[in-house]
Each structure stands twice: as C-alpha cells, then as structure tokens.
Amino acid sequence: EPEVTQTPSHQVTQMGQEVILRCVPISNHLYFYWYRQILGQKVEFLVSFYNNEISEKSEIFDDQFSVERPDGSNFTLKIRSTKLEDSAMYFCASSRDSTGSVPSFGPGTRLTVT
Amino acid sequence: AQSVAQPEDQVNVAEGNPLTVKCTYSVSGNPYLFWYVQYPNRGLQFLLKYITGDNLVKGSYGFEAEFNKSQTSFHLKKPSALVSDSALYFCAGGGYGGSQGNLIFGKGTKLSVKP
Numbered sequence: 001e002p003e004v005t006q007t008p009s010h011q012v013t014q015m016g017q018e019v020i021l022r023c024v025p026i027s028n029h030l031y032f033y034w035y036r037q038i039l040g041q042k043v044e045f046l047v048s049f050y051n052n053e054i055s056e057k058s059e060i061f062d063d064q065f066s067v068e069r070p071d072g073s074n075f076t077l078k079i080r081s082t083k084l085e086d087s088a089m090y091f092c093a094s095s096r097d098s099t100g101s102v103p104s105f106g107p108g109t110r111l112t113v114t
Numbered sequence: 115a116q117s118v119a120q121p122e123d124q125v126n127v128a129e130g131n132p133l134t135v136k137c138t139y140s141v142s143g144n145p146y147l148f149w150y151v152q153y154p155n156r157g158l159q160f161l162l163k164y165i166t167g168d169n170l171v172k173g174s175y176g177f178e179a180e181f182n183k184s185q186t187s188f189h190l191k192k193p194s195a196l197v198s199d200s201a202l203y204f205c206a207g208g209g210y211g212g213s214q215g216n217l218i219f220g221k222g223t224k225l226s227v228k229p
Contacts, residue, residue: 004157006157033216035217035219041221042204042219042220042221042222043158043204043206043217043219043222044219045216045217045218048216056216058216091157091158093158102148102160102163103217104160105150105157105158105159105160106157107155107156107157108157
C-alpha cells in the first residue's frame with residue numbers, strides 16, 4: 001500500500017538557521033498538508049496546499065514558514081529562521097480530494113532546535 | 115470555536131477486556147470524525163472515520179466507534195483488547211463540506227493493555 005514518506009526522520013539545527021523538511025505524498029493525491037506536534041501536546045494543523053498554492057493556513061503558519069512543491073513528487077516545508085519553540089514533530093499528509101477521502105500521514109520529522 | 119476533546123490522558127485495560135477511548139466534539143455543521151493511532155516513532159495510522167451513514171463505524175484491527183449526535187461523542191471501542199493495541203490514540207474532526215485536511219485533533223489518549 002502506498003505511503004507518505006518524510007525525510008529526514010530527525011533534524012537538529014541551531015536557532016536562527018533555515019531548515020527544509022521534505023515529504024513525498026502518495027502519487028495520485030492532490031491535496032497536501034503539514035501538521036506539527038509539540039512534545040506532549042496535540043497535533044496542530046499548519047497548512048494545506050492544492051494546485052500549487054496554499055488553500056488554508058493556521059495562525060501558527062506565519063511568515064517564517066513556507067511550502068513548496070518544487071517538482072512532481074516532493075512537498076517541502078521551510079522554516080526560515082528557526083526558534084526554540086519550533087522544536088516539534090512535523091507530519092506531512094496527503095489526500096486524493098478535499099472531502100470524502102482520508103488524509104494519509106507520513107511518519108514525521110522530529111525537529112530539534114538548539 | 116471548533117474543538118475535539120479526549121478527556122482521558124490514559125486508559126488502562128487488561129488483555130481480553132473491552133476497551134473504550136472517549137472523544138467528544140464541537141464542530142460546525144455536520145461533523146466528520148476520525149480515529150488515528152500512533153505507535154512509538156511512527157506516523158499517524160488511520161483506524162476509521164464517520165462522515166455520513168450508519169452511526170456505528172467499523173474500522174481496522176477490530177476497532178469500532180459510535181457517532182452519537184445528541185451527546186456529541188465518537189467513542190472508540192473494541193470488544194477484546196490486545197497487548198499490541200497499546201499506543202497513543204487520537205480523535206480528529208472537522209466540519210463537513212470544509213477542507214477535510216484541516217483536521218482538529220484531540221490531545222491524544224495513551225492506551226495501555228496489560229497481559
């Protein structure tokens with residue numbers, strides 16, 4: 001069964017550095033999402049992406065964040081200048097359409113900002 | 115404001131006993147609701163969903179959940195727990211007709227099944 005994949009599994013970076021988290025959604029999916037889970041807290045929606053543009057974003061997704069689908073397979077989340085509070089597990093998800101199909105989640109990238 | 119609540123941080127069950135993991139919701143319109151399970155160092159695995167239709171939804175690994183509109187609940191159940199069911203369970207939901215990817219998650223409930 002096809003799965004969403006994410007790389008790296010763990011990223012350690014220094015405060016102020018830029019990081020790019022990578023995801024390969026399921027190939028016939030059209031909608032892509034990023035979520036994050038700060039340790040011990042709930043999973044929070046960051047952004048949804050469709051047709052090469054952001055369709056929805058949360059308050060968390062400020063100017064420090066950006067998403068991109070640079071080619072036909074990858075979907076990336078960039079954090080421009082990381083802060084300590086960006087340390088979290090970041091989950092990528094994809095779905096075939098916006099209603100009716102279930103978002104499939106990747107295994108996550110654990111980002112640690114020191 | 116829309117929300118999904120899981121009132122229990124942890125549920126402890128003996129193997130072979132029935133289990134219930136509770137979830138209540140407050141979403142606009144007709145809700146769609148999901149249960150996901152997370153094993154250590156793994157992503158979120160889909161268990162089951164309710165969008166429309168029968169209130170009793172059957173999912174993977176013998177789990178089921180009942181949508182109760184009057185109580186705004188969507189509790190996860192299994193008749194006979196296995197040790198391998200031990201994991202973190204998340205209830206998630208959103209408003210029907212809206213973007214299904216923009217899910218609101220509960221805080222998660224850790225299920226511990228002892229032999």
